[in-house]
Amino acid sequence: MLTVSNLTKRFGGFTAVDHVSFSLEQGEILGLIGPNGSGKSTTFNLIAGTLAPTEGSISFLGQEIGGQRPMDVCHLGIGRTFQIPRPFKRLSILENVAVAAYYGQNGRVSRQQAWAQAEEALGLVNLPTDAKASVDGLGAAGLKKLELARALATQPKLLLADESLGGLDEQEMDQAADMLSMIRREKNITIIWVEHIMGVLMRVVDRVMVLDHGEKISEGLPREVASDPRVVEVYLGSERVEIAETGEARA
Structure with missing residues (x-):
């Protein structure tokens, strides 16, 4: 579905994304992780058309979309959520949500x-469909759901989910992760999920790229990536991941 080859983005003398290559099959959930400043959001912005690649x-x-406008990328079938x-x-x-649709x-x-x-x-994300329901009554979890609903309403083939768990408590994180898994299953939407909270992400995704x-620096199955010495080093001091016998990731 998606093939990224030698993707590079430079801002002056600073290289934010450096010759990154990966591919994505239809129906997959790919987890994209890394510390702050690692290039995750820049990669999303390049795919979504917010930024144009320097190279790659x-x-x-089958259609080249690098450098196309965000609205054109959306119309082709790529929806995205935003961190805020x-x-x-x-x-x-x-x-x-109707405006987005x-x-x-x-x-x-x-x-x-x-x-x-x-x-x-809205039904998929468990938000009210009452025409008078106000945005003002939504908390952090509700706003994240609304953001997801707006992206889904564009009828995407590929969803770019950018830090859908930020600001949520542990129970809300589990619900949001289950929701993404359900959306993939019921709507057959392929997903790239950027997230800092590695433990929740690892139990949902099919593959992980770091x-x-x-x-x-790493790409593979969640168990393989979590045991990669370079990944452990990147997260050392902030978040360590242990893979249980069941394959579940725990932060």
């Missing part, structure tokens, strides 16, 4: 279809 190629369903939700405060929850598909659906798709997306200082 990004191919989505920024809903339209004057719109209801349903209206926020309509404009995220380049007006290819009617307003009535956009409303229906918004209701479906960035450090813009370079890919």
Whole structure:
């Protein structure tokens, strides 16, 4: 579905992403991890069109998308969430998602279809579909769900989930992780998930890729990556991961 080859992004003399290559099969969940400043969000921004690559190629369903505008990338079938939700405060929850459904598909659906798709997306994330339900009543977990619903309403084939667990408590983290797994299963959406909270991510993803200082330092199954000495070194002092006999990751 997605092939990234020698992806590089430089800002002046600083290299944020350094010749990163990976591929993604349809239906996979790929976990993208690394310490702060490792290049995770920059990689997302390059795929989503927010930034143009300095070098390298990004191919989505056989089409080169590197350097295309974010709206065009979205219309091709790549949806994304953001670390910090920024809903339209004057719109209801349903209206926020309906706007994403309509404009995220380049007006290819009617307003009535956009409303229906918004209701479906809200149902997937367990948020109210009442047309009068206000954004103001949402806490951190609710805003993360709204962000996810807006991305899902664009009907993506590939979802870029950027730190969906930030600001959530342990129970909310588990619920959010289960939600991503359910969305993959029920909607057949391929997912790249950027996350700092390694323990929760590792029990959901199929594969893991690790960035450090813009370079890919490890890629493989969760158990393999968690035992990679370079990954342990990167996370030493902040977060260590132990893989239980069941294969579950624990932070």
